[in-house]
Amino acid sequence: MKKDSKTELLYSAFCEFAKNGFWGATTRDIASRAGINISSILYYFGGKKGIYAAALENIVEAVKLETQDLAQEYEAVMNRRNSAEARDMLKKFTKAFLYLLCGEKLSRDMKTVFLSEYSKPTEDFSILYEGLILPFYKKMANLLELASGSNIAIKDAYLYMFPFFAQMFVFSSRKDTICRFMEWKTYDEPEKQKLLDYMYNQIDFLIDSHK
Numbered sequence: 001m002k003k004d005s006k007t008e009l010l011y012s013a014f015c016e017f018a019k020n021g022f023w024g025a026t027t028r029d030i031a032s033r034a035g036i037n038i039s040s041i042l043y044y045f046g047g048k049k050g051i052y053a054a055a056l057e058n059i060v061e062a063v064k065l066e067t068q069d070l071a072q073e074y075e076a077v078m079n080r081r082n083s084a085e086a087r088d089m090l091k092k093f094t095k096a097f098l099y100l101l102c103g104e105k106l107s108r109d110m111k112t113v114f115l116s117e118y119s120k121p122t123e124d125f126s127i128l129y130e131g132l133i134l135p136f137y138k139k140m141a142n143l144l145e146l147a148s149g150s151n152i153a154i155k156d157a158y159l160y161m162f163p164f165f166a167q168m169f170v171f172s173s174r175k176d177t178i179c180r181f182m183e184w185k186t187y188d189e190p191e192k193q194k195l196l197d198y199m200y201n202q203i204d205f206l207i208d209s210h211k
Helices: 005-024 027-034 039-045 048-080 083-102 108-119 125-147 154-173 175-182 189-208
Strands: none
Touching: 005 027, 005 039, 005 048, 005 108, 027 039, 027 048, 039 048, 048 083, 048 108, 048 125, 083 125, 083 154, 083 189, 108 125, 108 154, 125 154, 125 189, 154 175, 154 189
């Protein structure tokens, strides 16, 4: 089924922003790639800043959609205050995020735009920060505190989340290098499980070292 003009432009924008970044991409190139008149960008999005913001919002919504069941389960786990359940929930979230970053549910361009905005924030960083980074980092930190029996202070748990997520970002952004070094063809299920086991070991070490 043919995409509508707005969807085509958004898809094209992801391609251009992934390739050239926010500052290097132009509305002319976005429109040309989509085969749509440049005036449509102004009509639908108000300009380059608007279509970039829409792209970031699209990423936020895509991640929320893929993790909505886990978000509901998280609330139940936090209410029960069970440390073993919190450990398991941490691993479930980790698997969801790693598979989003290293799998096919998000396009490569979407992941590139996300990682670029994360590392070099623009004026629209708040879309990612408030929509994804703040709520999910806090959820993971809350689970880590609970899983440790409150032996990890919440502020320390917050700090642990930055290198923890950064490793998954590296698995995504440096996929070609990692595959070459590890002599993998790509991230198929066995390779993703290997990465996941590595992350699980870190979760267990963090929790167990604070018991």
